[in-house]
Amino acid sequence: MALLALEGIEAAYGASQALFGVDLALGAGEVVALMGRNGMGKTTTIRVACGMMPARAGRVTFEGRDITRWPAHRVARLGVGLVPEGRRCFAPLTVEENLLAAARPGPWDRASVAELFPRLAERRDQRAASLSGGEQQMLAIGRALMTNPRLLILDEATEGLAPVVRQEIWRAIARLKAETGLALLVVDKSLKELARVADRAVILERGRTVWQGGMADLGRDVTDRYLGV
Amino acid sequence: MRRETIINAGLAAGLLAIPLWAHVTGEIFTITLATRVAILALAAVGLNLALGLGGLVSFGHAAYFGLGGYAMGILAFHAQTYDPIFTWPFVFEGTKQMLVIWAVALVASGLAAALIGMLTLHTSGAYFIMATLAFGQMFYYLFVSWPKYGGEDGMAIYVRNDFPGLNTLDPIQLFVICYALLMAGLFVSWRIARSPFGLALQAARQNAERVETVGIRPFRIRLAAFVISGMITGLAGALMADLNRFVGPTMFSWHTSGEIMVLVILGGVARLYGPVAGAALFVLLEHWLGGVSDYWLAFVGALLLLVVLFARGGLIGSLAGREVAHD
Structure with missing residues (x-):
């Protein structure tokens, strides 16, 4: 049984429809890359999966349980952690407070987050607003991990970061894959890095799933056609 | 030690030292002023929890202040008349025991805050302000039109209520009671600000959706904060009624809600000791300027304007800097 499954999802922002039929399935411990050009519906898909936006049609299930109409906080409690686009830490709180505010019991705690991102430990009493972009991103990932999710969704986690910092984030993602049984749904522009870490890929085009398959099967023809790379 | 911590310690020590000194020199009136500061500060500590930490601009905290006041008034009135x-379904007698009165004040204001919170916390911005204001005014008109408890004229309670082991008619002893409760209120507020609950509350103030993605329902934590906030302000209402030995419907009026909010803003929104600084400043201005002109509130208005325009962190913010949201 899939951990998270989206079947025939349609969604709209008011009158303008963004998703016309998104299918996506992700197994426990699996790393799936959600790809597509800008404006193809990746973030909307994630918002629907997390309960932050209602689906107009289709079904979202988590371990077979229908969570289509669940509010975001219940989806999060079920075990879906989100690292939203654009970092978005709780700016007025310190690093430590950001982590504490999200904490739920489980193997991830402040110590294990600090082990994954030593820089956060150094900055623990600093306010989130005063961190660099990369540090804020680490904090956003750390905060999502503190909820002890079974699925972690990363929406453009490396966007706008310096190459060195990107490498640090990718290393952390690779570690999460290798050392924990955490399932990951990753949205990112870097095909090279995704190829290294993801097991499978799902490609969206104009709000529809147009290609699904193993990362190894993702040939030039597909990437040329849908990703424009 | 951080600058704000030093300022806070200074405020706490000053508020204790001045009435003790006044007691030694026999200046009873100064003790009463300090007691007023402590009680108003406690009312504002309550509001600061909702307004400062939660960003909930309640313009109806007079409801809880008044309920606390009338909890005292009604219980003492029935004790007076036997x-x-x-x-x-059971016999409920009046009482002159402060501890019982406080418990009733806490329960009554907590229940009212739960009810009002459940009905208003789904709204935000101007709607939330108006909805809380409307509930405050409902209580005001209810008690204005309740002749048994004094109606418009309010009720005088001739003898101050009792506290085990203390003589509450002695101004300094009453002050100590109020001061201790203020410190307890500040301690609760301090603990909440650093607990995961309080952190989530502050996070929700900034962005509710982000809080939901970590599995927290903003409505629930806001409601909890609103109830605790109302209870603290309710307790202050009971103390104020005891200090004045009088309760009247003006405790419920929107002026009172505004006054409590002014205390918070003058002292510094979301600052732990903001309410103490605000209440001290307010009572001092009332005392000094009230002697100079009947229109002293106009000066407070001007000061409030200056604070809002130029010193957003209030008195504490101006002295300690704007760095932290809480201490």
Whole structure:
């Protein structure tokens, strides 16, 4: 049984429809890359999966349980952690407070987050607003991990970061894959890095799933056609 | 030690030292002023929890202040007349015991805050302000039109209520009671600000959706904060009624809600000791300027304007800097 499954999802922002039929399935411990050009519906898909936006049609299930109409906080409690686009830490709180505010019991705690991102430990009493972009991103990932999710969704986690910092984030993602049984749904522009870490890929085009398959099967023809790379 | 911590310690020590000194030199009036500061500060500590930490601009905290006041008034009135408040399903007598009065004030204001919060916390911005204001005014008109408890004229309670082991008619002893409760209120507020609950509350103030993605329902934590906030302000209402030995419907009026909010803003929104600084400043201005002109509130208005325009962190913010949201 899939951990998270989206079947025939349609969604709209008011009158303008963004998703016309998104299918996506992700197994426990699996790393799936959600790809597509800008404006193809990746973030909307994630918002629907997390309960932050209602689906107009289709079904979202988590371990077979229908969570289509669940509010975001219940989806999060079920075990879906989100690292939203654009970092978005709780700016007025310190690093430590950001982590504490999200904490739920489980193997991830402040110590294990600090082990994954030593820089956060150094900055623990600093306010989130005063961190660099990369540090804020680490904090956003750390905060999502503190909820002890079974699925972690990363929406453009490396966007706008310096190459060195990107490498640090990718290393952390690779570690999460290798050392924990955490399932990951990753949205990112870097095909090279995704190829290294993801097991499978799902490609969206104009709000529809147009290609699904193993990362190894993702040939030039597909990437040329849908990703424009 | 951080600068704000030093300022806070100074405020706490000053508020204790001045009335003790006044007690030694026999200046009873100064003790009463300090007691007023402590009580108003406690009311504002309550509001600061909702307004400062939660970003909930309640313009109806007079409801809880008044309920606390009337909890004292009604219980003491029935104790004065030896007639029970109700006899069914059980006999509920009036009392002159402060501890019982406080418990009733806490429960009454907590229940009211829960009810009002459940109905208003789904709204935000101007709607939330108006909805809380409307509930405050409902209580005001209810008590204005309730002749049994004094109606528009309010009720005088001739003898101050009792506290075990203390003589509450001695101004310094009453001050100590109020001061201790203020410190307890500040301690609760300090603990909440650093607990995961309080952190989530502050996070929700900034962005509710982000809080939901970590599995927290903003409505629930806001409601909890609103109830605790209302209870603290309710307790302050009971103390104020005891200090004045009088309760009247003006405790419920929107002026009172505004006044409590002014205390918070003058002192510094979301600052732990903001309410103490605000209440001290307010009572001092009332005392000094009230002697100079009947229109002293106009000066407070001007000061409030200056604070809002130029010193957003209030008195504490101006002295300690704007760095932290809480201490």
